[in-house]
Amino acid sequence: AQSVTQLGSHVSVSEGALVLLRCNYSSSVPPYLFWYVQYPNQGLQLLLKYTTGATLVKGINGFEAEFKKSETSFHLTKPSAHMSDAAEYFCAVSDRGAQKLVFGQGTRLTINP
């Protein structure tokens, strides 16, 4: 069965620093890949997704992620962190033809002034 691993349940960076949130999946066949963000006391909203084509995907709020098939990874990055980026981030994966998403455990991002 598909599984998703997010390395680091908590990540803390300084304002203006690089943000790197790691996600690895288990399937050998490239799946569909998603990053969602959850702000406090809210539902999840899509940041970006990879379905096919270009492996570097750009999303909202300056985030991007790169699909690396050889590493079964889909890490999320942002060049310069902003205080408003403080939230919980979830990586999710869906096998092609499957009915559902499988979520990682989440990474809470804290931004230090």
Next chain:
Amino acid sequence: NAGVTQTPKFQVLKTGQSMTLQCAQDMNHNSMYWYRQDPGMGLRLIYYSASEGTTDKGEVPNGYNVSRLNKREFSLRLESAAPSQTSVYFCASSEAPSGSGETQYFGPGTRLLVL
């Protein structure tokens, strides 16, 4: 266009009580989902409905039942609540099942406390 709405926002139950969580979407989506979110465990799928008239179990269905009332509405019922069901519940919808690359859109959540 409200997207996905959930009621209630917050509920306190005593062990053994029953309740129904309501979810509705106005995006004409075919697929709907119920998740629970617990600290350190991400979101876990309880039940889903790939299309109107069908429902299927997810990862953690025990203690829950669902009804796809029509294309817009998908309810989750706890017949006899237990403290282990204390959680935040999210409803989501998508135009087609996730295996086609479709985005799921989430509601604001229902916080449930079972005493």
